[in-house]
Amino acid sequence: MRNLSSFPTKVDTFVELYDLPPSLVVSAKRYQELKVKPTLNSTEQAELNNLTTILGDYIITPETWNKFASALINVEDFFLTKVDGYIDTKQLEWATYVKDFTYKGVYSASTQYKFQNMITYNGDLYLCTKDAKGIVPTSTANWQKISTKGDKGDTGLNVYYKGSYSATVAYALGDAVDYGGLIYYCKKATTAGTAPTDATSWFLFDKTIVSQTTPPTTQQGLIWIELIS
Missing domain, CATH: 2.10.10.20 (Carbohydrate-binding module superfamily 5/12)
Structure with missing residues (x-):
């Protein structure tokens, strides 16, 4: 099928169609009569061309329908080949991001920490902002303190x-x-x-x-x- 759609290069425009008003019923019947004739003389062809213009907002022509079908197919193809793949890639990216956002326990100088890893150091909680190994959490180039150990409070009722x-x-x-x-x-x-x-x-x-x-x-x-x- 010939592709009549411009998507995704640009958004398509379509003719807005309306219900046929009573005043054009006679013209519509004459249009149908001319369309079913096997041959037209020059006068009839000119009349058909004029009726096509007059009834343009009330007729679903093959070209109108085929353009809509082309646009629909182009949208389906775009989502199948572009959007789905993009979403899959982003899902993998976010899965890695979320998995790295984990608590790794008390800081150890011998451990390799990744971006978004969290550790405790001297009772405070730190977030790794850049991959680090052997770099103490007090270094703001690689770590961000996100909570501070508070003073000991009163004993609760968990006794x-x-x-x-x-x-x-x-x-x-x-x-x-x-x-x-x-x-x-x-x-x-x-x-x-x-x-x-x-x-x-x-x-x-x-x-x-x-x-x-x-x-x-x-x-x-x-x-x-x-x-x-």
Whole structure:
């Protein structure tokens, strides 16, 4: 089929078609009569040419339809040979990019790091901006700090409550006990008899107490707000 489309070199233009108005019905019938005649004399040919011009916005000619078909085929061919291949190439490129955007653990001078690799160094998180090996993360030519280690916050509630403290029990890291009306958090494994007031093994969970009576036990850092009735 002859290619009548200019795509993708440029965008095609098409004739905008309309419904046939009642005023041109007679002209359309005469056009059909002339089109089915096997031969036309010069007068009839001139009449047909004139009717073709008059009815141009209401007739789907073979040329109009073939141009649309050519444009459709050109678009299909363009997507098949140009766009699909382009997308496949970009997918591979982005897959590599995403795979490199991974955390590689604590920095090691003997490791080869790639663009977008992430590491921790002195508690801070760094992003590799250029392939590097043996170049410390503090070098801004190859690394970008993306987060800084913050100060230690208060202990959260991710603990295991063991009830009231017992001197006969050895407690593990993460255990929490009630002692003297206060909650203590075990920050390292202890032997039986290590009281919660031992700051090397225990951490006071809540350092602020609001009450009318004096706390039964005291510890450095404890804040007591006395309620006066």
